[in-house]
Amino acid sequence: MTDHMRALGVHLFTATGAVFAMLAMLAAVEGEWDLMFLWLVVAFAVDGVDGPLARKYHVKHYAPEFDGVLLDLIIDYLTYVFIPAFALFSSGLMDGWTGWCAIIIITFTSALYFADTRMKTKDNSFSGFPGCWNMVVLVIFALEPNFWVSLGLVSVLAAAMFTRLKFVHPVRTERWRWITLPMALAWTLFAGWAAWFDFYDNSWAHWGLVATSVYLLLAGIAQQLFPTADDGAEAASDQ
Secondary structure, eight states: OOHHHHHHHHHHHHHHHHHHHHHHHHHHHTTOHHHHHHHHHHHHHHHHHHHHHHHHTTHHHHOTTSOHHHHHHHHHIIIIIIHHHHHHHHTSSSOHHHHHHHHHHHHHHHHHHHTOTTOBOTTSOEESOOOOHHHHHHHHHHHOOOHHHHHHHHHHHHHHTTSOOEEOOTTTOOTTHHHHHHHHHHHHHHHHHHHHTTTOTTOHHHHHHHHHHHHHHHHHHHHHHSOOHHHHHHHHHHO
C-alpha cells in the first residue's frame, strides 16, 4: 500500500464520523436516547483515533487534496454540539424557555468557538472549554439534575469557551497524559455502559462518568495553577 493510500484511508476513516452522526440523529428523532448516545460514543472513539493516525501517516503531505482539520471540525460540530443540543431540548430534561435558552447558547457559542483560530495552546491543549457538549449532555441524561442546575452548567461552560482557561486534550496534551488518556478511555467505557443500559438509575457507570468528567474538566485548569517551567515560558511568550 502506498503512502498516499494510507493517508487517504485516514481521511475515509474520519469521514465515517458523519455516518455515525446521521445514525445518532435518526435515533434522536425517534427518541431512542440510549441508541443515540451509543452512536455518539462510537463517533467519539473515531475522533480519538483518527488524529494519531493522521499524524502517523502524514496526511497533510501525502493526501493534501482533503483538509483533514476541516473535515474533523464539521463532524465534531455535528456530534459534539448539534445532536447533543437537540437531544437536550427534545428529551424533556429542559422544558420550556430553559430548553430554548440551552440550545441557543450551545449552538451559537460553539459555532464561534469552532472557528476561533486561538482554540489551541502551544502544548496542544484547548484554550477555553472545547465545546464537548456530547459529554456534558450525556452526564445530564445519566444524573437528571434539576433543570436550573442544567441551565447553570450550560451557561458557565459556554462562558468558559471564551476564557483563557486550559482544558486538556486527552491524546495531544503531553503533561499528565499517563493519567489523562486512561481517564478518557474510562469515560468512553462508562458512557457506553450507561447508554447500553438506558441510563439505569444508580448505575455504577454514573459515578464513573462523574469522576472521569470532573478530571477531564479540571485537569487543564490544575495545570495552570501548578505550572512547569515550560508553561511559564509559554505564558511569557504570549504576553
